[in-house]
Amino acid sequence: MKRTMVVAAAMLFAGMGAxxxxxxxxxxxxxxxxxxxxxxxxSVAATEAEG
Amino acid sequence: xxxxxxxxxxxxxxxxxxxxxxxxxHKGDDKATDRTKAHSGLVKxxxxxPELCAVCxxxxxxxxxxxxxxxxxxxxxxxxPRFSESEAAIYDKKVFEQSCxxxxxxxxxxxxxxxxxxxxxxxxxxxxKFVRKDEAKTCALCHGxxxxxxxxxxxxxxxxxxxxxxMSCVDCHKAAGLHGNGVAYPDMRAVAEKPTCVGCHPAGAxxxxxxxxxxxxxxxKVSCSACHSSAEYRGCSSCHLGEGATDAxxxxxxxxxxMPGQLTTLRLVPTVRDTxxxxxxxxxxxxxxxxxxxxxxxxxxxxxxxxxxCATCHDQQAHFLTVDSLPVGGAEANKALIFNFRK
Numbered sequence: 001m002k003r004t005m006v007v008a009a010a011m012l013f014a015g016m017g018a019x020x021x022x023x024x025x026x027x028x029x030x031x032x033x034x035x036x037x038x039x040x041x042x043s044v045a046a047t048e049a050e051g
Numbered sequence: 052x053x054x055x056x057x058x059x060x061x062x063x064x065x066x067x068x069x070x071x072x073x074x075x076x077h078k079g080d081d082k083a084t085d086r087t088k089a090h091s092g093l094v095k096x097x098x099x100x101p102e103l104c105a106v107c108x109x110x111x112x113x114x115x116x117x118x119x120x121x122x123x124x125x126x127x128x129x130x131x132p133r134f135s136e137s138e139a140a141i142y143d144k145k146v147f148e149q150s151c152x153x154x155x156x157x158x159x160x161x162x163x164x165x166x167x168x169x170x171x172x173x174x175x176x177x178x179x180k181f182v183r184k185d186e187a188k189t190c191a192l193c194h195g196x197x198x199x200x201x202x203x204x205x206x207x208x209x210x211x212x213x214x215x216x217x218m219s220c221v222d223c224h225k226a227a228g229l230h231g232n233g234v235a236y237p238d239m240r241a242v243a244e245k246p247t248c249v250g251c252h253p254a255g256a257x258x259x260x261x262x263x264x265x266x267x268x269x270x271x272k273v274s275c276s277a278c279h280s281s282a283e284y285r286g287c288s289s290c291h292l293g294e295g296a297t298d299a300x301x302x303x304x305x306x307x308x309x310m311p312g313q314l315t316t317l318r319l320v321p322t323v324r325d326t327x328x329x330x331x332x333x334x335x336x337x338x339x340x341x342x343x344x345x346x347x348x349x350x351x352x353x354x355x356x357x358x359x360x361c362a363t364c365h366d367q368q369a370h371f372l373t374v375d376s377l378p379v380g381g382a383e384a385n386k387a388l389i390f391n392f393r394k
Contacts, residue, residue, distance in 0.1 A: 024081045024089065025073040029058045038086070039053035042170050 055165070055174015068181050076103060098158035111230050115158065118231025125238035126151040130322055135335035138327075145330045150292065154193070161189045161229075168192050186220045196298070197285045197318075202349040207282030207300070211351050240309060248275040265358070274315035274345070277304055281352035288342070288378065290321030292329045304364075305372035305388040307345040314390050318346035319378060338383040343372070368392055 028034045062069050074081045076097035083089040098104050101121070105112035119125050127147050131139055160166040162181050165173045165188045173192075176185045191199040197206075202220075204210030213223070221229070228244035236242050257263040269278075283300035290296035307313040324337055357363045364371075371392065377385050 024083070025077075025079070026058055026060065026063070028086075029056060029073075030060045032054065032057045035057045036053045039056065041052065042172060 052173055055172070057175075057178065059178025059180060062178060062180055066179075066181060069179065096157045096159055098160075098163075101158060104158045112158070114231040114233045117233060117235040118229070119236055119239055119242065120156045120229060120231075122235065123152055123155045124235065126154070128237045129320070133322070133334045133337050133340050134332065138332045138335060141330060141332055142327065146292065146327060146332070156193065160193075165189060166192050168195070184219070184221050190220045196287065198349050201282075201284050204350075206285055207348075207350050209282040209350050209352060211281075211349050212353060213351060271310075272313060274307065274313055274347075276316045276347045276351070277314050278357045279351050279353070279355060280316050280348045281355050282348075282350045284316075284318065284346075284348035284350060286319035287321040288319050289323050290326050291323075292327060296321040302370050303343060303372050303376070304370045305343060305390050308341055308343075308388060309345055315345045316348055317343035317372065317388060318348070320344055324380060340382055341384040341388055342378050342381045343385055343388055364392070 028038065072081070073079070077094050078097075079093040080089055080091055083091070101112040101116045104115075115121055127143075131142070134142055156166060162176075162183070163179060164175045173188065176182050176188050199220075200206035202211045202214050204214070223246040225244060225246070228242060228246070232244060234243070239245060254266055255263065257266060265278075280302070283302045285298050286301035287296040287298045301319060303317045303319075304314055305317045307315040319342055322334075322342070324334060327334065356369065363369050372385075372389050374386070374389065377389075
């Protein structure tokens with residue numbers, strides 16, 4: 001509970017000045033052409049079985 | 052598949068989950084201009100810790116942290132009776148946390164991004180939107196080996212009648228069952244909220260006298276799936292640590308190990324004698340636990356070869372487990388599942 005309250009407070013105060021739009025992350029993750037260029041298809045080992 | 056990693060920018064101003072910024076949940080370095088540095092310290096599945104979601108969803112998160120989707124206790128409790136005490140200690144330390152437990156679902160695995168299965172990651176459900184449900188990208192990923200392909204007809208060739216009528220997983224498996232109710236159940240059979248056939252189809256409400264009579268005569272002696280499972284389903288075996296399992300179609304009727312006296316559909320579980328050999332676990336009590344367990348294949352049909360003709364079971368004993376059809380190299384306990392049919 002104590003940890004939850006600390007996280008909640010951190011999120012509230014951090015969120016007051018920041019938003020996803022301000023971040024560098026979406027420079028790439030908001031750009032479909034950029035993500036297409038960077039994307040690497042997964043490589044699955046032949047020994048991997050189905051779940 | 053790159054589209055699964057593209058954020059829908061329209062969500063930035065409309066979804067409160069995104070208003071705190073990416074790094075609040077995902078960490079990493081949002082000021083870095085280099086890809087590696089930007090992802091340094093990245094938390095791919097922040098909701099792996101339900102406390103993060105508990106900030107706004109305290110009740111659901113508290114329940115979920117005890118649910119089987121999160122604890123995967125069913126794996127542990129299913130296999131544990133095969134071990135001696137010392138083997139169980141090795142399993143808990145070396146196998147469960149590193150292997151079995153890695154299959155638990157985070158909140159985000161169902162509500163934000165498809166879970167990564169066998170190295171395949173199809174990405175976000177809908178541009179990082181927090182969605183209520185999207186079963187084909189969530190349930191079907193983790194349950195795509197057996198249940199889901201049976202349900203939609205990809206396996207066995209007969210889609211479940213509920214699927215054909217447009218129902219989805221959550222029409223039966225409600226949120227209370229998926230999220231848990233605050234009780235740490237040992238396995239899914241023990242879950243109070245698990246769906247039942249008679250929950251929607253109560254005895255006595257059948258449309259025809261024939262069905263009414265058939266249900267009255269068989270009662271609890273025969274499970275619903277024993278008659279209404281319409282096709283072969285997938286049985287997995289020969290599972291070895293780090294190597295996965297092999298599968299084959301099966302349709303077996305035998306005694307329900309959890310309800311002696313009841314005939315039901317049995318499914319092979321993946322554990323074999325040397326499944327855990329790499330971890331130094333010989334399974335001292337292997338023969339005490341059967342390899343076939345009661346299972347409800349999700350390929351239900353109103354009419355099957357068993358509902359059409361009494362002789363299918365009462366004369367031919369079609370699909371019945373016999374000494375000759377016991378799993379090769381299986382546990383001694385399997386023999387107790389053979390149904391000695393009284394004609």
